[in-house]
Amino acid sequence: MYLEFSVIYIAFLATLSLYYGTLEILNFFFTPKFIFLLSFLTLYPFSLLREFRFRKWAILLILLLTGLSFLFALHPPATSDIMGGFSLILSSSLLFYSLKDTLRELYSGLSFYLVGLFLLLAIGFLQILILLANLLDYYILCIGENCPPFTFIFRGEYLLFFLGLFALYPFLHRWEFRRKNP
Amino acid sequence: MLIALAGNPNTGKSTIFNALTGSHQHVGNWPGVTVEKKEGFTEYKGKRIKIVDLPGTYSLTAYSLEELIARNFILEEKPDVVIDIIDSTNLERNLYLLTELMELTDRIVIALNMFDEAKKKYRIDVEKMKKILGIPVVPTVAIRNEGIDELLKEAVEGKFSIKKPSYPEDVEKRIKTLESMLKKYKVGHERWYAIKLLENDGDVMKKFQRIGAKDIIHQAEHFRHEIEDVYGDDIETVMASFRYSFSHGLFHEIAEPINVGGVTITDMVDHVVAHKIFGIPIFLVVMYLAFNFVFEVATPFQNAIDLLFNGKDLANGGEINGLIDLSYYWMTGFMPSWLSSFINYGLLRGLAAVLSFLPIIMLLFLILSFLEDSGYLARVAFLMDRIMRKIGLEGRGIISLMLGLGCNVPAIMSTRALRNERERKLSIALNPLIPCGARIQVFAFLTSLFFARNQATVLWSLLLISFATVAFLGYIYKKTIFKGEVEPFVMELPPYRLPTLKGISIHMWEKSEGFLKKAGTIIIGAAGIIWLLAALPWGVEYGSESSYIGQIAQFLSPVGHLFGLTPQAIISLFFGFFAKEVVIDSFTVLFENREALMASMTQLQAFSFLLFLLFYTPCVATLATVYRETRSKRFVVFVILEGLTLALLFSFLAYQIGTLLGVGG
Numbered sequence: 051m052y053l054e055f056s057v058i059y060i061a062f063l064a065t066l067s068l069y070y071g072t073l074e075i076l077n078f079f080f081t082p083k084f085i086f087l088l089s090f091l092t093l094y095p096f097s098l099l100r101e102f103r104f105r106k107w108a109i110l111l112i113l114l115l116t117g118l119s120f121l122f123a124l125h126p127p128a129t130s131d132i133m134g135g136f137s138l139i140l141s142s143s144l145l146f147y148s149l150k151d152t153l154r155e156l157y158s159g160l161s162f163y164l165v166g167l168f169l170l171l172a173i174g175f176l177q178i179l180i181l182l183a184n185l186l187d188y189y190i191l192c193i194g195e196n197c198p199p200f201t202f203i204f205r206g207e208y209l210l211f212f213l214g215l216f217a218l219y220p221f222l223h224r225w226e227f228r229r230k231n232p
Numbered sequence: 233m234l235i236a237l238a239g240n241p242n243t244g245k246s247t248i249f250n251a252l253t254g255s256h257q258h259v260g261n262w263p264g265v266t267v268e269k270k271e272g273f274t275e276y277k278g279k280r281i282k283i284v285d286l287p288g289t290y291s292l293t294a295y296s297l298e299e300l301i302a303r304n305f306i307l308e309e310k311p312d313v314v315i316d317i318i319d320s321t322n323l324e325r326n327l328y329l330l331t332e333l334m335e336l337t338d339r340i341v342i343a344l345n346m347f348d349e350a351k352k353k354y355r356i357d358v359e360k361m362k363k364i365l366g367i368p369v370v371p372t373v374a375i376r377n378e379g380i381d382e383l384l385k386e387a388v389e390g391k392f393s394i395k396k397p398s399y400p401e402d403v404e405k406r407i408k409t410l411e412s413m414l415k416k417y418k419v420g421h422e423r424w425y426a427i428k429l430l431e432n433d434g435d436v437m438k439k440f441q442r443i444g445a446k447d448i449i450h451q452a453e454h455f456r457h458e459i460e461d462v463y464g465d466d467i468e469t470v471m472a473s474f475r476y477s478f479s480h481g482l483f484h485e486i487a488e489p490i491n492v493g494g495v496t497i498t499d500m501v502d503h504v505v506a507h508k509i510f511g512i513p514i515f516l517v518v519m520y521l522a523f524n525f526v527f528e529v530a531t532p533f534q535n536a537i538d539l540l541f542n543g544k545d546l547a548n549g550g551e552i553n554g555l556i557d558l559s560y561y562w563m564t565g566f567m568p569s570w571l572s573s574f575i576n577y578g579l580l581r582g583l584a585a586v587l588s589f590l591p592i593i594m595l596l597f598l599i600l601s602f603l604e605d606s607g608y609l610a611r612v613a614f615l616m617d618r619i620m621r622k623i624g625l626e627g628r629g630i631i632s633l634m635l636g637l638g639c640n641v642p643a644i645m646s647t648r649a650l651r652n653e654r655e656r657k658l659s660i661a662l663n664p665l666i667p668c669g670a671r672i673q674v675f676a677f678l679t680s681l682f683f684a685r686n687q688a689t690v691l692w693s694l695l696l697i698s699f700a701t702v703a704f705l706g707y708i709y710k711k712t713i714f715k716g717e718v719e720p721f722v723m724e725l726p727p728y729r730l731p732t733l734k735g736i737s738i739h740m741w742e743k744s745e746g747f748l749k750k751a752g753t754i755i756i757g758a759a760g761i762i763w764l765l766a767a768l769p770w771g772v773e774y775g776s777e778s779s780y781i782g783q784i785a786q787f788l789s790p791v792g793h794l795f796g797l798t799p800q801a802i803i804s805l806f807f808g809f810f811a812k813e814v815v816i817d818s819f820t821v822l823f824e825n826r827e828a829l830m831a832s833m834t835q836l837q838a839f840s841f842l843l844f845l846l847f848y849t850p851c852v853a854t855l856a857t858v859y860r861e862t863r864s865k866r867f868v869v870f871v872i873l874e875g876l877t878l879a880l881l882f883s884f885l886a887y888q889i890g891t892l893l894g895v896g897g
Contacts, residue, residue: 132686133517133520133524133688133689133692136520137517140510140514140517141517143510144510147510157499157500157503160500161501161504162504164497164500164501165500165504165505169514172521173521176521176525179525179528180524184528184531186532187532187535190536190539191535193539194544194546194550194552195546196548
C-alpha cells in the first residue's frame with residue numbers, strides 16, 4: 051500500500067514539477083492560457099491500475115491529488131526562467147520515468163525515483179537559499195535608505211521543495227530493506 | 233619458472249591449482265606458521281613450472297598471517313607470474329585484491345573463474361578488460377577444466393604491459409616523493425613500499441625502522457597527516473576508498489549488470505546519472521544549479537564589500553563614505569593629493585574591485601569541491617568520457633578541463649596525470665578555451681549589468697559555447713595535428729559520500745589562496761598602471777580622451793568596429809592579458825559608474841565582448857604554465873593564436889549576425 055500510494059504521490063509531484071517548469075519557460079515568451087490542463091497528468095497512475103492491489107483507495111487518492119493540482123494551477127506564478135524551467139521538467143521526467151518500475155519494485159525505478167526526487171529537492175532548496183540571499187541583499191542595499199517593503203515573489207520550486215520532503219519519508223523509512231536488496 | 237596463485241577465499245583457487253598440477257603436488261605448512269602451503273609442478277612445452285597456491289585473502293594488508301604470507305612471497309620469492317583467480321560472480325568485490333596485486337607486481341594473469349555463472353549476472357567485456365589493464369585475462373570454469381590450458385599458455389607466453397592504478401594527484405605526488413627517497417635504500421618495489429609507508433603498514437614500518445631509515449619514516453608520517461587532513465579520514469580508509477573507486481570504475485567499464493541483487497545507493501544513483509539519455513541533461517542542470525547558487529548567493533556579500541569600500545550616494549542626496557574615500561581624505565593630510573589619489577583611487581579601488589568578487593570565487597570553489605568530494609565529478613568524467621573519446625580525449629583529460637573552470641594554471645598542470653603525451657598536449661591546447669574563474673568573474677560582472685534578467689542563462693550559454701568549441705576543436709585536432717587513438721583506462725568511481733566541512737574548506741582555501749595572492753600582486757600592480765595611464769599626462773582630466781588611455785582608445789576604435797567592441801572594451805581586453813580580473817578594474821577606472829558603463833554598449837555589443845573574452849589569449853600565468861609544461865615556445869604561440877582566432881571569429885559572427893537580425897541593438 052505504501053509503495054502504491056508513493057507512486058501516486060510521485061505522479062502528482064511530477065505533474066506539478068512539469069507544470070511549473072513549462073510555465074517558467076513559456077512565461078518568458080507569453081502568458082500561457084491552457085497550461086492548467088497539464089494537471090490531468092496526475093491521472094497517469096490510472097494507466098497502471100491493473101498492477102495496484104488497493105485499487106479503491108488508489109482511485110480516491112488519484113482523484114484527490116488531481117483536484118489538488120488543479121487548485122495549485124489556479125494561481126500560476128509569473129516567474130520566467132528558461133533554465134530553471136528546464137531543470138524542473140528534467141526532474142519531472144525522471145519521476146515519471148520511475149513510476150512503472152517503482153511499482154514493480156525494480157531497482158531501476160527506485161533509482162530514478164531517488165535521483166528525480168533529490169534533484170527536485172535540490173532545486174527547491176536552492177531557490178529558498180536564493181530567496182534568503184535576496185532578503186539579505188535587500189537589507190544591505192537599504193542601509194541609509196527608505197526602501198519599500200521587501201516583495202516576496204512566489205516560485206513553484208518553494209512549494210515543490212516542501213511537497214517533495216513528504217515523498218522522501220517513505221523512501222527513508224519504509225524501503226530501508228529494499229535499499230540493501232531490492 | 234615460478235607461478236603463484238592468488239585470490240580471495242572460495243574463488244576456486246584450489247580447483248585451478250589441482251587442474252594445473254594434477255597429482256604432482258605437495259602439501260605442507262608455510263615456514264614457522266600453521267598455514268597450509270601447497271606447491272606443485274606442471275609442464276608447458278617441455279618447460280617445468282613450479283606452482284605455489286598462496287593463502288586466500290581479500291587484501292594485502294598486514295593484519296592477518298595469510299595476507300602477510302601472500303605479499304611477502306611475492307616480494308621475496310619474486311614469482312615470474314602471479315595468477316589472480318577472481319570469482320566472476322562477485323566481480324567488483326574481487327577486483328579490490330587485484331588493485332593491490334597490481335601495486336606489487338607487473339606480471340599478473342587474471343583468471344575470471346566461474347565465468348559460466350557470471351554470464352547470468354553480467355555481460356563481461358573480457359577484451360576491454362585486457363586492454364584497460366594491459367595484462368592477460370582468461371575466462372575459466374575450473375570445475376569443468378575450461379580455460380585452464382589457455383591460462384597456462386597466457387602465464388608463460390602472455391604479453392604484459394600493465395597500467396597500474398593511480399591515486400589522486402595530491403596523493404600521487406607524495407607517493408612519487410617517497411619513491412625517489414626510497415631509491416637510496418635499494419629495497420626494490422619502491423612504489424609499493426612508498427604506498428605502504430604512507431598507509432602506516434606495521435610490518436613495513438618495522439622493516440624501515442630496522443634499517444634506520446628515519447628520514448623516510450618521518451616524511452611518510454608528515455605526508456600521512458596532510459592526506460588525512462585533506463580527506464578528513466584516517467589514512468587506511470582514505471587509501472582503501474581510492475582502491476575501491478578504482479575497482480568500482482573498472483567494474484563499470486567492463487561489466488553490465490543483467491540482474492542485480494544487493495545494489496547500493498551508489499549503484500542506484502549511478503544508474504541514473506550515468507544514464508545514456510538522462511546523464512548529460514542532469515549534468516547540465518547540476519552545473520546550472522551550481523552557477524545559480526554561486527552568483528545569487530554571492531550577490532549580497534559582494535554588495536556589502538562594495539558598500540564597505542566605495543560607500544554610496546543616497547536617494548535623499550546624502551552619501552555614505554566608503555573606506556576608499558575615508559582613506560583618501562586621511563592620507564591627503566600628510567601626503568600630496570596625487571599620491572593619495574594613486575594609492576586610494578588606483579591601488580585600493582583595484583583591490584576592492586577584485587575583493588568584491590571573492591565571494592563568487594569562494595562559493596565557486598566551495599561548490600566545485602563539494603561536487604568533487606561527493607564523487608559526482610568522477611561520474612561526469614565517466615559520462616563525458618564516452619563522448620570525449622570521439623574527440624581524442626579520455627576521462628582524466630576531462631577532469632583537467634573541468635578544473636579549468638577554477639583556474640587554467642593548475643588545470644594545465646593536472647594534465648601530468650595523463651599518461652599519453654599526445655593526449656596531454658591536446659588537453660593543454662584545449663584547456664585555455666575553458667573559461668577560468670577569473671573570466672567567469674568578468675562574465676558575472678558584465679552579465680549582471682547587461683543581462684540582469686537572464687544572467688544565469690547567458691552565462692550558461694557561454695559555457696555551452698566553450699564546451700562545444702572544445703569538443704569540435706578536439707575532433708579536428710585528433711584528425712590532424714594530434715593524431716592518435718585514446719588509450720583505454722579505468723575511471724575511478726568513488727562511492728558517493730557527504731563531503732566533510734573540513735575537507736571542502738581545505739580544498740576551497742587551497743584554490744582561493746592563489747586568487748588572493750594574485751589579487752595582492754599582479755592585479756593591484758595592473759590597477760596602478762591603469763590609473764597612471766588614465767591620469768597622465770599631468771593636468772588632463774582623469775580618464776578623458778586626452779589621457780594616455782583615452783588616446784589608445786581612440787587609436788584602437790576602428791579595429792573594434794567590426795566586432796562591436798568599443799575602444800574601452802579593447803583597452804580592458806589588453807589589460808586582461810595580465811590577469812583576466814583586471815578587465816573589471818579597467819572598466820571601473822574607465823567609467824565613472826555602472827550606469828556609464830551600461831550606456832557605453834548595447835546588449836549585442838556586450839555579448840560580442842563576452843564571446844571575445846571567452847576565447848582570447850590566456851593570461852600571462854597560464855602562458856607561462858603552458859611553456860613550463862611543454863618546454864616549447866611554438867606551442868605557446870600556437871595557444872595564443874588559437875585563442876585569438878576563435879575570439880575574432882565568434883565575436884565577428886555574433887556581432888554581424890546579430891546586427892543583421894536586429895537583435896540586442
